[in-house]
Amino acid sequence: xxxxxxxxxxxxxxxxxxxxxxxxxxxxxxxxxxxxxxxxxxxxxxxxxxxxxxxxxxxxxxxxxxxxxxxxxxxxxxxxxxxxxxxxxxxxxxxxxxxxxxxxxxxxxxxxxxxxxxxxxxxxxxxxxxxxxxxx
Amino acid sequence: xxxxxxxxxxxxxxxxxxxxxxxxxxxxxxxxxxxxxxxxxxxxxxxxxxxxxxxxxxxxxxxxxxxxxxxxxxxxxxxxxxxxxxxxxxxxxxxxxxxxxxxxxxxxxxxxxxxxxxxxxxxxxxxxxxxxxxxx
DNA sequence: GTATTTCCTAGACCACGGTCTAGGTCAACG
DNA sequence: CGTTGACCTAGACCGTGGTCTAGGAAATAC
Numbered sequence: 001x002x003x004x005x006x007x008x009x010x011x012x013x014x015x016x017x018x019x020x021x022x023x024x025x026x027x028x029x030x031x032x033x034x035x036x037x038x039x040x041x042x043x044x045x046x047x048x049x050x051x052x053x054x055x056x057x058x059x060x061x062x063x064x065x066x067x068x069x070x071x072x073x074x075x076x077x078x079x080x081x082x083x084x085x086x087x088x089x090x091x092x093x094x095x096x097x098x099x100x101x102x103x104x105x106x107x108x109x110x111x112x113x114x115x116x117x118x119x120x121x122x123x124x125x126x127x128x129x130x131x132x133x134x135x136x
Numbered sequence: 137x138x139x140x141x142x143x144x145x146x147x148x149x150x151x152x153x154x155x156x157x158x159x160x161x162x163x164x165x166x167x168x169x170x171x172x173x174x175x176x177x178x179x180x181x182x183x184x185x186x187x188x189x190x191x192x193x194x195x196x197x198x199x200x201x202x203x204x205x206x207x208x209x210x211x212x213x214x215x216x217x218x219x220x221x222x223x224x225x226x227x228x229x230x231x232x233x234x235x236x237x238x239x240x241x242x243x244x245x246x247x248x249x250x251x252x253x254x255x256x257x258x259x260x261x262x263x264x265x266x267x268x269x270x271x272x
Numbered sequence: 273g274t275a276t277t278t279c280c281t282a283g284a285c286c287a288c289g290g291t292c293t294a295g296g297t298c299a300a301c302g
Numbered sequence: 303c304g305t306t307g308a309c310c311t312a313g314a315c316c317g318t319g320g321t322c323t324a325g326g327a328a329a330t331a332c
Contacts, residue, residue, distance in 0.1 A: 018291055040309060060241035085252040088245055095242050099235060105196035106231050109224055116221040154321055176279060
C-alpha cells in the first residue's frame, strides 16, 4: 500500500510541492488528502492515479475551475454520471478543436519553414520580405 | 489598396483594438503601422497578412516575446534567414510535441468518456468510484 | 450646438496558474 | 547540543496576455 510524502509525490508527478498544496486548497482532489499524526500529508495510490488524470486534464488545457467542477461531481458520489460525462465530452471537443487549430498553424508554419529552408540552402541570396512572404 | 482603421482590423482579425495597440507597443509588427494626418492608425494588406500569421503563432502557443524576436529579425532585413528558420523550426517542434501530448490526453479522456457513456446508458446503476475508475 | 462614435495616449487593472516567503514544528545527524 | 532538512500554514508575489479607464480630439448625426 502506497504512502507517500508530498515531496515524493512532487518528485514523481513533476508538480511542485507548492502546486500540490495549492491544488488541495483549491479543492482539486477527489478525496481528502490524508494526514499522519504529525499533520503531514500522506498520499496513496488513488491520489497518484487521480493526479495523473488531473495533470492530463491540465495539460490539455482544462482550467482548474472546470477540474474543480468535475471533482465536485465526483465527491457528491454516484448519481451524476451524466453530468460528468458531459463535462468530459465538452473537454474532448475542445481538445479536438484545439488539435485542428494546431494542425492549421502547423501547415502554415511548415510552409514558411520550407520556404526559408530553400532560401537558406540556396545561399541566403534573396530577401523574403517579411521573411514570411505573401501568404501563398 | 487596403487602408483600414484599427476598428476595422479588429473586426476582421478578431483581435480587440486594445490588443492591436498593445501588439504595436510591444513591437510585434514587422513594419511600423502607418498613421494618417490625424494620427489615426492605418493598416494595409501587409499588416493584415502579418496579423494572420501572428495570430496563428499565438494560437499555437508562441509567446509574444518569441514573436518579437522573430519580428526583430525580420526588421533587421535580409541576411538572418537562417536564424528565422531556426526559430520557426523550434516552434514547429513544440507544436508537434504539443499535439502528441494532446493526443495522449485525448486517449485517456476518450477512455473515460466511453466508460461513463456505457455507464450512463446502462442506467447509472453502479458507481464509478472516482468517476474515472482505476486507470485501465 | 450638443451628442455620439471612433479614435488617441498613458497607465491601471485583471485572471490565471503557479511560485515563493515568513514563521514555525519536528526528527535525525554529527 | 546545534543545524539541517522536510514539512506545516497563511498569505504575498510574479509572469503572461490581455482588458479597461481616464482624459482628450475630431468627425458625424441630429
